[in-house]
Amino acid sequence: MTNKPLSREFYSFIIFFLSILCIISLIQSVALISIGSSVMGLQSSDSWMWLAIAVMVITNGALIRYLLHHGYYLAATACAVSCASAFFHYLLILNREWRVFYQEHYHAVASLIFGTAVLWGLSLVFTKAGEKRWLLLSGVLTVIFSLFLAVLFFLYFEAGEGSTKLMIDKISRWVTLFSLIAPFCLLIHFRLEEKRLPITDNAPAQTIPALLKLAAFVGLLFLGFNFSVEALSRSRPYKPSTTELRRSQLVDAYHFVDKSGDSLPYRLLKPFDYDSTKRYPLIVCLHHGGAHGNDNIQQLSADPAPFLMEPGNRAKYPSFIFMPQSPQGIGFSGAYGNASVDSLVFRTIRQLQSRLPIDHKRIYVLGISGGGYGSWHFISAHPEIFAAAIPICGGGDPKYGPKLVNVPVWAFHGARDKLAPVAHSRDMINAIRKAGGKPKYTEYEYAGHGIWDNVKRENIMEWMFAQHKD
Template identity: 75%
Template sequence: MKPKPLSKDFYSFLIFFSSVSCIIALIQSVALVVIGSQMIGLQSFDSWMWLVLCVIAVTNVAFIRYLAHVGYRWTAYACAASSLAVFFQYTLILDRELRVFYQEHYHAVASILFGSALLWGLSLTFTKASEKRWLRLSGSLTIIIAISLATLFFLYFQTGEGSTKLLIDKTSRWVSLFGVLPSVCLIIHFYQENEQLSPTGHARAHTFPALLKLAAFVGLLFFGFRFSVEAVGYSMPYKPSANDLRRSKLVDAYHFVDKSGDSLHYRLLKPVDYDSTRQYPLIVCLHHGGAHGKDNMQQLSADPAPFLMELPTRTKYPAFIFMPQSPKGLGFSGAYGSASVDSLVFRTIRQLVGRLPIDRKRIYVMGISGGGYGSWHFISMHPELFAAAIPICGGGDPKYGPQLVNVPIWAFHGARDRLAPVSHSRDMINAIRRAGGKPKYTEYEFAGHGIWDKVGEEEIMEWMFAQHKE
């Protein structure tokens, strides 16, 4: 028996939410192209993601109902699997504790996403659903995009070259932008089917679907506007403030270029009352994620640089302060296989040690957030180089714990940090302690990610300058 056709109201509902989902996907893809993974750090990100989850849930439930009604059973199963995979990923990103699992099992989660998307595309292309031209085209586009992204993902983690990683990452962002095309095909399909239905007269509107539409529309206007404005603001060219310009006049700007042509911008501040016949400590100051670029200036205003540059601090603790700037798309740690500028930093350090009166027994590293991860990474890669480290809101690979037993470390973290999970610091500290080391660790119970003001009140300089290699 042929099933009764779905109502025009249902098609209207499905077209509306499919359109909202398409607009959401476009906004998010454009943000990804413009600022990349940095959008996770936007203040509006969590509220935006809850809107995304709700709209996806309503849209996919309606779509699965449609597929089941018209007899596309296997396609409905594939749609459900793909929806669950997306929900799984977004849940991991939104939850502070689960985000740790997501970061540690990123490859597995990505494989599930690519696999479920490919299954969804195949179900539209090679099952009964392929009888409908726009469904078949949507499936074909989904297959092409899923395979392309999976290939780029594989290549990204196979290459160790920073510039190549940046190119692959940029390419994958643009490919993701075309991910809205399959949704457009679905909207066209639903619109055509809706046009083929006979008018049913003025049926009474159902309250609940109408409320869902209103909520989605208002949510898109409010949260979409906030998210878009913040993303655009984040992507705007850096405009130095009066304080930035003042600081920049105090610190010499340099540009290191290695034999392969890769370059690193950095600033170097000499000790107060510099005496070339004396030896001074070297402080490697690693900025957070908000200071990436090529202007060679933003890192001067990124904690902990302003603290180290204060005259009372420099007078009491004279040292060379080395402040490298990581380009956008790169980091100091290469965490989870991401592109890193670490090798350039180490080469620059070796160059500085060779031409300046630096005490090789007193080279220190400190940084916050991305710089905190970089601090852990630096001492893990070259524990013989550093006399002490102060990683703040960071983390590393616990397998390096035994190598850090003899490195003086004072780590800091906020227990309620949503950007850098506190477990990342805890795991490193516990790994070192299990190996017999005695690192210092301060955790602020009620603090989040912004803990520098608290850290700056600690006796970190006194502790750090008391450390030296034998």
């Protein structure tokens, strides 16, 4: 341990960056409480996360220097390991190639994050660093909140019902917000340390630390503003446009309610020139992530619904079009253990079959993005129901490949998709082909996530309606 104290400028530097980090974490936590996982879909999300990474690395670098200066070597090592795991976590989210690994090993990554956070907290409690009251309190709080979040995380994936998952998810968001007390304790510690320093003549500010402060402040000002405004806009109640309201008047609105009280809002469009004495195909249309809610309107404007509702398509391919709406925080697929509304959709399909003249040999499913994942999941869970599926920029579990050998599939994906890794479609197609199936697959080499304009120019309706179960 060295007797020479760190400079006042150093304490000013670490206090500044700890404050910036707390503000960033606060903004991010409030956004998560307001809009949940939709945060990842914000246009400003990537730049905001890069700012968070930069501030986190600088802050922890300064913190490690402080710990080493005072001889808290175990705490410094634990801090470095915790920072490295958090950095690795951010990179997995931001890099589209690595995101596949992240999604497939989410439990392992989460265990690493929680484990290193607990290690960091314990290092402040059971080492010499614990002699400092506010460091000790920060360590205790870090351990408590990290363990609490870890328990909630694993309970979430063990829960079966979507409503239970939503409740656990909501609790975890609030716990994340309150966990900011731990770094705030660090902030108090360094403020008190700075006050204990002897008053000396102010030395001129060093250029690099000053530039880092300026960059962090400007980044927080502009990127934080953009992120906050976009998150606030996404959190506001949905207000349908005049066109959407006009469109909604043409499609019947319903709610399926099961015995437990869970409900599924959906729209049902009857065939063009409907004749109750005839049997018609049923198209299950699954919306993308931007149409979640309970207003029972947004899914009408989410692709591929407008395409299916076009008068020309309705006249040429008469069918019932079933358009369920998934609530916020719940998907159609339950991919990677997330909450799913799939059971309600299947029960609604059975109810529709019992009261409408639906041709049970011609039930089709198609969807985009979240709806693409849902399409893969639906045919994997009940291949006996569907005569064909068109999953667009989605994915599923390759282990179901053998079950899908006899299900006609035409999948689409953009090779440069940053939201839904193209490997997810490739893996499903390869699994089916390996099992002896012959699915169709179209990959657009230079396209990203928005491939619907390309897909709708393909003969998907003609192909789909040519399929039927034996």
